[in-house]
Amino acid sequence: xxxxxxxxxxxxxxxxxxxxxxxxxxSEHNRLYWYRQTLGQGPEFLTYFQNEAQLEKSRLLSDRFSxxxxxxxxxxxxxxxxxxxDSAMYLCASSLGKDTFGEQFFGxxxxxxxx
Amino acid sequence: xxxxxxxxxxxxxxxGAIVSLNCTYSNSAFQYFMWYRQYSRKGPELxxxxxxxGNKEDGRxxxxxxxxxxxxxxxxxxxxxxxxxxxxxxxxxxxxxIPTFGRGTSLIVHP
Numbered sequence: 001x002x003x004x005x006x007x008x009x010x011x012x013x014x015x016x017x018x019x020x021x022x023x024x025x026x027s028e029h030n031r032l033y034w035y036r037q038t039l040g041q042g043p044e045f046l047t048y049f050q051n052e053a054q055l056e057k058s059r060l061l062s063d064r065f066s067x068x069x070x071x072x073x074x075x076x077x078x079x080x081x082x083x084x085x086d087s088a089m090y091l092c093a094s095s096l097g098k099d100t101f102g103e104q105f106f107g108x109x110x111x112x113x114x115x
Numbered sequence: 116x117x118x119x120x121x122x123x124x125x126x127x128x129x130x131g132a133i134v135s136l137n138c139t140y141s142n143s144a145f146q147y148f149m150w151y152r153q154y155s156r157k158g159p160e161l162x163x164x165x166x167x168x169g170n171k172e173d174g175r176x177x178x179x180x181x182x183x184x185x186x187x188x189x190x191x192x193x194x195x196x197x198x199x200x201x202x203x204x205x206x207x208x209x210x211x212x213i214p215t216f217g218r219g220t221s222l223i224v225h226p
């Protein structure tokens with residue numbers, strides 16, 4: 001399978017714990033995006049990388065959230081001191097930066113439940 | 116008021132029906148208009164996109180954009196049970212790669 005992969009698919013944690021998610025984009029895609037999707041809502045943009053550079057962050061991305069993309073390949077999203085309001089699906093997408101449209105291909109998501 | 120409004124449904128239709136899904140928006144700077152399909156517990160997948168105004172057809176799917184009314188539509192002809200999913204509209208301004216999504220419309224096509 002050459003699509004976007006995310007790990008883990010599900011994560012249950014207790015309030016106050018730290019969690020880390022991983023995203024592996026499609027090979028050669030230089031752009032990588034993180035979104036959060038809650039039940040009954042569309043995805044909301046969190047942050048975006050071009051290669052290893054984090055170019056844009058949403059104001060939704062509080063200080064407890066941090067994302068990295070070392071060497072411009074896979075990316076990690078860490079949430080520190082999780083809160084119940086962090087419960088959501090975290091989606092990763094990647095795109096190739098060679099055309100003006102830049103279709104984004106989404107992974108299956110990581111579903112986070114904070115107890 | 117959200118930038119992109121979309122009725123969540125659910126919309127239930129019989130197999131073979133023509134389905135009409137739509138979104139309204141408030142940001143006149145939007146230039147790319149996209150429709151995504153999302154099956155339960157999966158990530159969204161792009162169905163089609165339109166740049167600026169006009170119509171675009173791809174098989175059973177037709178997308179329409181009316182910038183004067185700030186209104187976009189997706190039509191599905193000869194709907195099938197496999198079309199049952201949530202349909203998300205999304206839009207973005209030119210020069211940005213970050214879309215703003217609607218909340219999605221749940222479509223159920225029953226045999």
